[in-house]
Amino acid sequence: MKMDIEEILYTKEQISCKVKELGQQITRDYNGEEVIVIGVLKGANIFLGDLIREINLPLYIDFMAVSSYGYSTQTSGVVKILKDLDLEVENKHVLIIEDIVDTGLTLKYLTENLRSRKLASLKICTLLDKPSRRKCDLYLDYVGFDIPDEFIVGYGIDYAEKYRNLPFIATLKPEVYESLS
């Protein structure tokens, strides 16, 4: 996989430092309240695993699976719920954990869906934000890094389901996309 990498944007150490910072900020802001974190599968899985161990609050974990990118670098724009929550979220503080916000369409859909469930509060935490690509209005409560308009992989994030296990965040060489498209 190493030979597919063009540039490392964030190393394992830089990610770990940012995850600690986010965890501390979330711990302070919720002030001892119980929180349900919702990971958006599959991309957020690794970030969620690291982040929750930096959050010192009574915490419950659930997951939702939605998909819009499939095997492409372009969103289909159509978001489908593939797996819904197991936990009851009415009157609960809910924190959505995402790996990356790009067009924002995935989270726009998810937040609208969750808001109808009478939560006590709803916030979003994303490790990466690509604001230049946004196609809708979306407020992000916690953001790790703002990134430029480049397709990235690693630390849970895939291209055609590959590269999720890279411990860093990186761009791929152009020929990798050509060979898979």
Ligand SMILES: O=P(O)(O)OC[C@H]1O[C@H](OP(=O)(O)OP(=O)(O)O)[C@H](O)[C@@H]1O
């Ligand atoms: O802001 P958007 O343009 O909607 O893109 C962001 C979403 O796209 C990716 O997920 P994807 O649908 O590829 O599924 P995955 O998490 O299983 O990789 C990523 O993990 C975010 O959930």
Ligand code: HPA
């Ligand atoms: O930059 C990206 N990389 C991988 N998956 C994605 N889904 C949205 N943006 C991206």
Ligand SMILES: [Mg+2]
């Ligand atoms: Mg993906």
